[in-house]
Amino acid sequence: MPETQLGRDELSALDAHWRAANYLAAGQIYLLANPLLTEPLRPEHVKPRLLGHWGTSPGLNLIHTHINRVINARDLDAICVWGPGHGAPAVLANAWLDGSYTATYPDVTRDAAGMGRLFKQFSFPGGVPSHASPETPGSIHEGGELGYSLAHAYGAACDNPGLLAACVIGDGEAETGPLAGSWHANKFLDPVHDGAVLPILHLNGYKIANPTVLARLPESELAELLRGYGHDPLMVAGEEPEAVHRELAAALDTALDRIAAFQRAAREEGATRRPRWPAIVLRTPKGWTGPAEVDGLPVEGTWRAHQIPLAAARENPEHLRQLESWLRSYRPRELFDERGGPVDLVRAACPTGERRLGANPRANGGLLLRELPVPPLESCAVPVTTPGSGQHEPTAVLGRLLARLMEATGERRDFRLVGPDETASNRLQAVYEATGKAWEAETLPVDEHLARDGRVMEILSEHLCQGWLEGYLLTGRHGLFSSYEAFVHIVDSMANQHIKWLHSSRELPWRRPVASLNYLLTSHVWRQDHNGFSHQDPGFVDHVLNKSPEVVRVYLPPDTNTLLACADHVLRSRDYVNVVVAGKQACFDWLSLPDARAHCARGAGIWEWAGSEADNREPDVVLACAGDVPTQEVLAASDLLRRHLPELAVRVVNVVDIARLLPSDDHPHGLSEHDYDALFTTDRPVIFAYHGYPWLIHRLTYKRANHADLHVRGYHEEGGTTTPFDMVVRNDMDRYRLVMDVIDRVPGLAVRAAHIRQHMADVRYRHGLWITEHGVDLPEVADWTWRARA
Structure with missing residues (x-):
């Protein structure tokens, strides 16, 4: 020197x-x-x-x-x-x-x-x-x-x-x-x-x-x-x-x-x-x-x-x-x-x-933070004339929104997408129309989308992705972390540290609010066609919801437009850790964009068109759901109940913001006792199909009046490389099991509807034989579509 x-x-x-x-x-x-x-x-x-x-x-x-x-x-x-x-x-x-x-x-x-x-x-x-x-x-x-x-x-x-x-x-x-x-x-x-x-x-x-x-x-x-x-x-x-x-x-x-x-x-x-x-x-x-x-x-x-x-x-x-x-x-x-x-x-x-x-x-990034120019959602939203009339891949549509956002921030350069080698796998590849993948090492003719000035950052280290994004956000910029749901656990401890940072900084008036740390968790537990048991773990939500309620938010949009509405909200937010769980496989479009926005604002609500309540009659049973696959199974169960038990009054409740289940004293997004009871009733059985581990729903609702009547179905560590419907069957969250749960828990049905229950059990048995022989789901499952109520 x-x-x-x-x-x-x-x-x-x-x-x-x-x-x-x-x-x-x-x-x-x-x-x-x-x-x-x-x-x-x-x-x-x-x-x-x-x-x-x-x-x-x-x-x-x-x-x-x-x-x-x-x-x-x-x-x-x-x-x-x-x-x-x-x-x-x-x-x-x-x-x-x-x-x-x-x-x-x-x-x-x-x-x-x-x-x-x-x-x-x-x-x-x-x-x-x-x-x-x-x-x-x-x-x-x-x-x-x-x-x-x-x-x-x-x-x-x-x-x-x-x-x-x-x-x-x-x-x-x-x-x-x-x-x-x-x-x-x-x-x-x-x-x-x-x-x-x-x-x-x-x-x-x-x-x-x-x-x-x-x-x-x-x-x-x-x-x-x-x-x-x-x-x-x-x-x-x-x-x-x-x-x-x-x-x-x-x-x-x-x-x-x-x-x-x-x-x-x-x-x-x-x-x-x-x-x-x-x-x-x-x-x-x-x-x-x-x-x-x-x-x-x-x-x-x-x-x-x-x-x-x-x-x-x-x-x-x-x-x-x-x-x-x-x-x-x-x-x-x-x-x-x-x-x-x-x-x-x-x-x-x-x-x-x-x-x-x-x-x-720059060490107090909120001083430099600018509003993020999120494009109008109408530019990407999918048309929905009636619920379930079409299907889209939610994250692919989100990718188009992110591409437009990359274009809108091109001169500013204050938005980045990070992830461990999974941007295209998670169906977000539309962003490459606006920016490449940051890369300064050697390039070969077969490489695609590598660019020295790229604002997509991919490396097979969740730790490095998380650290990059934290440093980026804390110095006054915006971003999104996309990950396979099972492997985001690698940064459990880093997420914990960032949540603690935000919790402490909120108490310091000189620390200005920074852009939220946003996770998109996809390739989730219910669809692992190329993988198997090792890729199936929905527990990051449990980890995050143990943390400071002032800081953490968790959203489970059931379809494409609701994912767009959630993304619009979290990308504009400040001083939160937001977790959004959404599938990348094609799923039914349930809500138009205006309905999706209203539903996100509510966080949890009754889907009147999906149930069979009529004449101001109180429901006999509540079918609740949170997550895209649970929502599909609940609607399929409601369809079966309408056909087999038309006299039954069924209410369908969908939950997007999982913290709504908490009492309002325990979380800023929690429902008041009055609002929760109006939604879920105080004395009727509630059959809840949940995206993750069922015990979380019990933990969030144990103070509620009807907790004893709450029965939760979710993932309970049964999986493998198998068909999509077999995953829900293995974990007892399928439509036929949900119908059986209704029959078991609504007073008077156990005897009167015993033949229907037996039919549901027989279909589950036939399903096992079918996939073993054919390798695909039963036609009545694979070809199912939502039938609007007559």
């Missing part, structure tokens, strides 16, 4: 800033009072519960200090994603030093009193957590779980051509599967339309109690690994501060010079070769500048520095003495003035205004 010439004054300012940040980080972990050590340290000055992580903080402070330097020197528009878990002491310390923390929280002033508040609130009841959370200015990354930082950084850089997204990756975090897969994201970064990502792999050698893998690799092997990922590594290592300052400054300058050259070549000279983007490897001791030894055991540079090096400072006089000596080693009187604010030398290293990492508006 060419050496960066740091003048003595600049070096002094960098070192002073780093020492100040280290002092503040340690103070947050330990001090309850006496923040500037204006008097000898006493036990009551130390927090009664010492919580937090010291080990990663000095390295993060060093990186933050040096990113400040290059922002100032180059007027960079930059954010930083802080990957190491529990690194908040460093991030908070730096935000306080540059004033962005006080700008966000005016009561935490940049003086001794504000420093005291900064210290007390850290890992303290009513305060802030120990990882970079929504409460942390400048953060777009929930640091409570490891592995997602690099994917978030790439998502932030997409369609942000002027942005540098620096990403600090802890060597423990680097061992996770999601992070390991994220190194491939550089094959999707377009140097013309996207910004740059600068990975900074921080090796401090240890996790909680074990060495880290990458830190123990020979340097040559580690460098080859990063080169194999397509990066050009720049190595920085040392324990002597001045030498490390000089090396890190040189590495950052070299990296940024190369990034600028790559972007200039692509944007001004038309270069198309994929850049070998730089990455920095920074090796420093864990817990650097902290206690070297405690109780006769080495600490600095070992796993013992990971959390609290002096764990008994309040009770043990020797620990208290060491703590005071450690804190005073930073020479705080040189760093903070008589009021307790940072001195000019420290502030000289800080950017100002929106260039501060804690104040960049």
